[in-house]
Amino acid sequence: MEEDFSIEPDEKMIKVCPVCGNSDLYYEAGGYMGMVYHCKNCGYIGSLVVEANEEMIKKIKEDYRSEKDKKNE
Numbered sequence: 001m002e003e004d005f006s007i008e009p010d011e012k013m014i015k016v017c018p019v020c021g022n023s024d025l026y027y028e029a030g031g032y033m034g035m036v037y038h039c040k041n042c043g044y045i046g047s048l049v050v051e052a053n054e055e056m057i058k059k060i061k062e063d064y065r066s067e068k069d070k071k072n073e
């Protein structure tokens with residue numbers, strides 16, 4: 001069996017939380033919504049996750065941190 005790796009390793013996309021950028025998600029049945037993701041880091045629950053590369057993840061995490069700082073004022 002041959003596999004064709006046409007995607008650059010640098011452009012590897014991973015599924016992350018759209019709120020905090022954490023990739024530590026778990027997937028479970030969420031009633032009427034069907035399957036939903038839970039984020040272990042921020043508690044996000046939803047069927048939507050972001051497929052991001054490392055740069056995008058960094059950006060999401062930075063945005064999340066600055067949002068948090070605003071709330072702490």
Ligand SMILES: [Zn+2]
Nearest residue numbers: 017020039042
């Ligand atoms: Zn999260």
